[in-house]
Amino acid sequence: MTIGTASHWITAPVLVPAVIAALMLFVGDRRLGAQRALGLASCIALAVIAANLLARGASGDVQPYFAGDWPAPFGIVLVLDRLAAFMLALTAAVALFALVAAVGGRDPVDAHGRHFHPLFQFQLMGLNGAFLTGDLFNLFVFFEVLLIASYCLLAHGQSAPRLKAAVHFTVINLAASGLFLIAVAMLYAVTGTLNMADLALRVRELPAADVPVARAGALLLLVVFAVKAAAFPLYLWLPGAYAAAAAPIAALFAVMTKVGVYSIMRVHGTIFGPGAGDAALVTGSWLEVGAIATAVLAVVGALGAQSIGRMTAYLTIASVGTLLIALGRFSAEALGAALYYAAHSTFVIAALFLLAAEIGFRRGAAGDRLVPGPAIARPLVLGGAYLVAAASVVGLPPFSGFVGKLMILTATRDLPATVVLWTVVLASGLLAMIGLTRAGAIVFWTPDGPAPDAPVRRDRGPWPALAMLACGIALAVFAAPVKRYADAAGRQIADTQRYAADLLGDGKARSVRPFPGGIRPEGGKP
Amino acid sequence: MELLVATGIGVVAACGVYLMLRGRTFSVVLGLTLLSYAVNFFIFATGRLAVGVPPVVADGAPGYADPLPQALVLTAIVIGFGTTGYLVELALRARDETGTDHVDAEEPRQ
Numbered sequence: 001m002t003i004g005t006a007s008h009w010i011t012a013p014v015l016v017p018a019v020i021a022a023l024m025l026f027v028g029d030r031r032l033g034a035q036r037a038l039g040l041a042s043c044i045a046l047a048v049i050a051a052n053l054l055a056r057g058a059s060g061d062v063q064p065y066f067a068g069d070w071p072a073p074f075g076i077v078l079v080l081d082r083l084a085a086f087m088l089a090l091t092a093a094v095a096l097f098a099l100v101a102a103v104g105g106r107d108p109v110d111a112h113g114r115h116f117h118p119l120f121q122f123q124l125m126g127l128n129g130a131f132l133t134g135d136l137f138n139l140f141v142f143f144e145v146l147l148i149a150s151y152c153l154l155a156h157g158q159s160a161p162r163l164k165a166a167v168h169f170t171v172i173n174l175a176a177s178g179l180f181l182i183a184v185a186m187l188y189a190v191t192g193t194l195n196m197a198d199l200a201l202r203v204r205e206l207p208a209a210d211v212p213v214a215r216a217g218a219l220l221l222l223v224v225f226a227v228k229a230a231a232f233p234l235y236l237w238l239p240g241a242y243a244a245a246a247a248p249i250a251a252l253f254a255v256m257t258k259v260g261v262y263s264i265m266r267v268h269g270t271i272f273g274p275g276a277g278d279a280a281l282v283t284g285s286w287l288e289v290g291a292i293a294t295a296v297l298a299v300v301g302a303l304g305a306q307s308i309g310r311m312t313a314y315l316t317i318a319s320v321g322t323l324l325i326a327l328g329r330f331s332a333e334a335l336g337a338a339l340y341y342a343a344h345s346t347f348v349i350a351a352l353f354l355l356a357a358e359i360g361f362r363r364g365a366a367g368d369r370l371v372p373g374p375a376i377a378r379p380l381v382l383g384g385a386y387l388v389a390a391a392s393v394v395g396l397p398p399f400s401g402f403v404g405k406l407m408i409l410t411a412t413r414d415l416p417a418t419v420v421l422w423t424v425v426l427a428s429g430l431l432a433m434i435g436l437t438r439a440g441a442i443v444f445w446t447p448d449g450p451a452p453d454a455p456v457r458r459d460r461g462p463w464p465a466l467a468m469l470a471c472g473i474a475l476a477v478f479a480a481p482v483k484r485y486a487d488a489a490g491r492q493i494a495d496t497q498r499y500a501a502d503l504l505g506d507g508k509a510r511s512v513r514p515f516p517g518g519i520r521p522e523g524g525k526p
Numbered sequence: 527m528e529l530l531v532a533t534g535i536g537v538v539a540a541c542g543v544y545l546m547l548r549g550r551t552f553s554v555v556l557g558l559t560l561l562s563y564a565v566n567f568f569i570f571a572t573g574r575l576a577v578g579v580p581p582v583v584a585d586g587a588p589g590y591a592d593p594l595p596q597a598l599v600l601t602a603i604v605i606g607f608g609t610t611g612y613l614v615e616l617a618l619r620a621r622d623e624t625g626t627d628h629v630d631a632e633e634p635r636q
Contacts, residue, residue, distance in 0.1 A: 137598060137601070141601065141605070144605045144609070147609075148608065148609060148612065151609075151612060151616070152612075155616065155619075158619070158623065159623070160620075160623050160624045160631060161631075163616070163619055163620040163623050163624065163631070164620065164624065164630065164631035166616055166620070167551065167616060167617065167620050167629055167631075168629070170609075170612070170613055170616060171546070171554055171558065171613070171629070174558050174562075174609055174613065175546065175558065175561070177605075177609070178558075178561045178562055178565045181565045181566075181568075181569060181598075181602055182565055182568055184569075184598075185565075185568055185569040185572045185595070185598070186572070188569075188572050188594070188595070188598075189572035
């Protein structure tokens with residue numbers, strides 16, 4: 001290859017979980033301890049690799065990996081850039097803590113059903129692959145990998161509400177997968193390529209007759225990603241699914257909505273970004289309108305929720321709304337702000353899911369429902385953690401939510417709709433605060449009886465949740481370096497030319513199609 | 527031929543959507559299957575409809591069919607097969623657990 005090929009480490013985030021998951025199937029369900037050890041080892045390895053790739057991504061080059069050394073538009077290509085490295089690191093951190101939460105505690109979730117650990121690894125494989133791939137069809141394939149694993153993980157433990165949520169979740173995502181394929185096929189029909197870099201160059205020079213098809217394909221992709229990200233009006237599946245899932249699984253799923261947002265950044269930011277000729281910024285104001293509706297309806301849902309778990313699910317949607325508001329016009333600054341906010345909201349919301357489960361456990365029969373119930377024994381750590389998480393998620397200083405929202409407000413200051421966007425971002429924070437305060441007051445301050453008898457074993461405490469909150473606080477403490485990284489990532493996403501040049505070299509590599517309008521191979525028969 | 531293929535895909539997709547919107551898991555599974563058939567044909571058609579040409583380059587042939595959509599369709603079929611299998615199992619499980627095959631896990635009130 002003429003282009004600087006990157007190290008083989010880029011494949012590791014996909015290969016490690018795939019190999020480990022296969023190994024686990026040989027180990028078998030009976031030896032849960034061995035599976036746990038393998039799973040934790042894999043997650044720790046992924047965290048180390050992600051840190052390594054994060055440092056590599058910081059060099060600022062777009063680093064492609066050509067599987068089998070096939071040149072870019074033809075073979076399978078993985079791409080490491082700042083955005084991918086950032087998302088990989090985020091996933092690795094959340095996955096590690098979620099897995100610790102799943103195997104630890106008094107009632108380990110992984111013992112509730114079969115094959116928890118292999119599914120968890122396959123989910124990670126799909127997530128990492130989706131972040132790394134540089135090809136639209138492989139994005140579909142990795143989406144399917146992570147979705148198949150998530151269908152099973154959601155139903156893990158099998159109770160009636162979980163199975164009902166799983167049926168809804170599976171059906172809507174299968175329908176979305178069909179739309180994904182239609183959109184991919186439409187883009188292939190007009191451009192003759194599915195490589196993202198190649199696509200980005202092709203959509204600029206489409207003949208006028210083909211532009212509407214490309215735009216329709218791009219908007220269909222927006223619908224698909226909005227289903228994954230749970231944006232208005234396609235979010236209805238999320239509250240039921242996330243509230244029904246076991247807490248560590250819901251915590252991992254907090255990353256899954258971000259995959260939708262990531263894909264919007266990648267596809268509509270890089271391929272259909274401001275420089276894409278007649279197909280530029282196809283999302284237009286749809287994205288902003290959808291984002292505003294998402295944020296508003298989600299906080300209304302959070303206010304009306306009857307349990308902390310469900311409220312957290314609605315707050316997940318609210319965070320997606322805020323993220324999409326930031327994406328709006330795909331400016332480099334806004335993309336950076338969105339990336340920072342994505343990291344913050346993933347950590348804090350994952351922590352809230354785990355805290356909700358812990359609160360539910362300690363309140364006995366009242367669970368995490370917002371009804372007066374028995375007092376919580378030793379509420380200091382749990383209550384303090386809830387306070388930090390709540391303050392962070394609504395965006396109070398000095399926590400990461402404040403920094404993230406500040407970045408988003410700064411990035412959207414010069415838009416025509418600034419007044420509306422700012423009102424929505426700030427008011428949704430206020431409403432979320434009312435909801436979270438009400439929930440906290442009911443659970444911690446208005447007990448209607450003494451605490452249930454202390455569990456026989458000593459509390460281990462919500463350590464994974466605390467660790468995630470610590471990550472959120474670290475984001476606030478080290479806001480400057482993280483912001484620099486995120487801003488650089490934003491500029492990199494918006495710089496389509498550079499992305500294409502780094503991937504395709506001289507840009508002469510072109511796909512070959514055997515019909516009029518397609519480009520024939522050199523020396524091919526006429 | 528274009529008209530025939532296009533209407534065929536359209537009719538199958540419409541039937542799929544109709545079945546998907548029904549309330550019983552069995553119809554929904556059938557609907558998703560029909561939809562995925564329509565999608566697979568659609569992908570196939572993006573390689574343009576070519577009659578009587580070899581699937582890959584051959585000497586003396588007037589041209590060749592676009593092989594990429596065929597590869598995509600193959601992948602899509604495999605994935606669709608797996609997910610449909612899972613959905614059938616999930617639907618059966620949900621019926622066992624909730625006692626109804628309605629997608630909302632409860633019989634609608636009459």
